[in-house]
Amino acid sequence: MTLIEPGSLARDLDPTAPGFHSRSRPGPDAPKAIVVDHLRKRFRLYHERNQSLKARVLRGKNRYEEFWAIDDVTFDIRQGETFGIIGENGSGKSTMLKTLARILRPDSGNVEVHGKMSALLELGAGFHPELSGRENVYLNGSILGLTKKQIDSRFDDIVSFAGLEQFIDMPVKNYSSGMYVRLGFSVAINVDPDVLIIDEVLSVGDESFQRRCMEKFAELQQQGKTVVIVSHAIGLIRMLCDRAVWLNKGKIQASGVANEVCDAYIGSVHVEQTHEAGAGVARRGTGEATITLIELLADGQPADRLATGQEATIRLHYSVNGAPIERPTVGFALHRTDGVHVTGVNIRETGLAPVALSGVGWFDYVIDHLPLLAGTYQISGAIQDFLCAHTYDWWQDALRFEVVPGWIREAEGVLTFLGHWEHPQAKAIGPKRMY
Amino acid sequence: MMSSLVGAIKDVREGRELLNNLTLRELRSKYKRTALGWAWSMLNPLATIAIYSVIFGTILHGVAPEGNPSGINNFTLYLSCALLTWNFTSSGVQATIPTLVGNANLIKKVYFPRELLIGASVISWMVSFLIELGVLVAVISFTGHMVLQWIPVVLVLVFVQFFLVLGFSLALSALNVYYRDISYLSGIVFQAWMFLTPIVYPIESIDKAGNKHVFIPIKADIWFWHDFPVRFVYKLNPMVHYVTAYRNLLYDGRFPGVSSLVYIGVMTPIVMIFGWSIFRRMIDRVAEEV
Known part of the structure; x- marks a missing residue:
């Protein structure tokens, strides 16, 4: 396990660099939002999926193997921090998230969460297809821990954020999958928790909805909310997160500044290729x-x-x-x-x-x-x-x-000219006035 | 164990809002997309009462004892008091058993006290039961018998029975996550249980030993057990006492016997706490197993 401390990163050195968050990032002394202490979680692998009393009676115990999905993991997340969890499939990151969200119970060790927590593990989980969008907003909101009064006051925001004003009294089974997910996200993001846990859900909806999501997300960061993100999208983690952990086979491989943890992660994914290339040199x-x-x-x-x-x-x-x-x-x-x-x-x-x-x-x-x-x-x-x-x-x-991608985030082509933009009427941005 | 139950009670109390909404979900979605809607919740028990009245009353010449002091003498009403009570327990528990498995998607994705799912399902059945009782009370009153003064006691009894149903439901729904046999097995068990409860026959046929109507003796020789205490074992069934108490209130029009109430008061908390303990023990890994 390597611990990467802040330092060498462009974003740390150059506050004017694009991508630098203007909000102040919590330092090591900031109060903790989540403390994970020597956490272990064991799963059972059944040899046969067929669970029945017969099997139990005939064989005494169900036969299964155990493996540690999370094995002695310790880290903490500071209040106001955006924290990433990365790793390959099967590395234990989703298990970690579910344990943070109290869906799974640790076998040993501890998870402490300070403040109200909301987890977006699946959008619209708990929607009932036969009920209307309105009824489902209330149902889903209360599943996520809102009171009726709170939902009443946020109802219009929720519906307009999802862009479903016309369809809100329709049963959700008649919604398109996009509408369904948008409503789910809209409820979840309006829960206004102290700690928000997100699993790969920022990639929903069309482009304009995604943009609204990112704006909402930046707003949460500005408000000093703690956000935990699990994602395969390393670019997203780099862009949004202050710190991160990289899980590998249930253990922490690296933790520290998000960008550097991401670097280490990408490095390991490509390290085999590099060696192969070295072997066949001409x-x-x-x-x-x-x-x-x-x-x-x-x-x-x-x-x-x-x-x-x-x-x-x-x-x-x-x-x-x-x-x-x-x-x-x-x-x-x-x-x-x-x-x-x-x-x-x-x-x-x-x-x-x-x-x-x-x-x-x-x-x-x-x-x-x-x-x-x-x-x-x-x-x-x-x-x-x-x-x-x-x-x-x-x-x-x-x-x-x-x-x-570093502090320059151009995406297309081979190289950047390292240039910058100028425009005499610098205030007049936005496509309408430009053309 | 107790400390975890106390923690769970706190969780559940904080989840009242959710309990309301889950219950509303159950109630609203129960008869969605049916032509008759909520009428089904009346039609089902009515049909059962009609069928049982014909078979056990008319064909098998079942005779209801005369209500004392009410003086009612009607097999159908006598049957209804017990059958509706039984239905609350039986349908409530059996419909709630698959709840955890059926809400797997929710359980795997969101944390909330899992008890609330069970509670919401049982409450929705209690609501049906209350409506049915309301109709029964109306019918009894319509026949000219005064039972309205017992309604507060009936409501308390319904409230207490709720915890009996909840206790069974908690234990069995949690076990059903690990052994799906439970939902099938319960069908058989509840069928037998129904006939071990004085619904289509009066409790008196068991009480009055020596009477020609007696088909369950006080004691019997079962296999190697000489003098097996049949009546004692029979009366361990809490539903015997619930059914008797409801009949006392609505059919006889009097305060139930103290022994029945005491047994209900002792047995119900035992079932509830035992059921909840099983639920708590099982629930830790439920998100992995559903």
């Missing part, structure tokens, strides 16, 4: 000088994933065994894994190429702000003579690395 050259290693460094540390906009250095280590090599040059080629040739750089172009190369040493290619957008890329490196006619060593696809 080398050619006459070998008077050899490339001993090509590394990618971020903050002086080797890295195999970077965020767009981050500082990075490509370092090529060389070794010359025999006589010094006169007028060499060093270059890198960068390809995306789908074959797109992104760029080629060569020290020859800068006039900094050494007159001669001997012994061991390295060249650095320093990138102030990585312009690559999210994707997987490969670096090839070469040492050649100045005319690039003779190749001493060429290491094809020596290194593979991952780029994830």
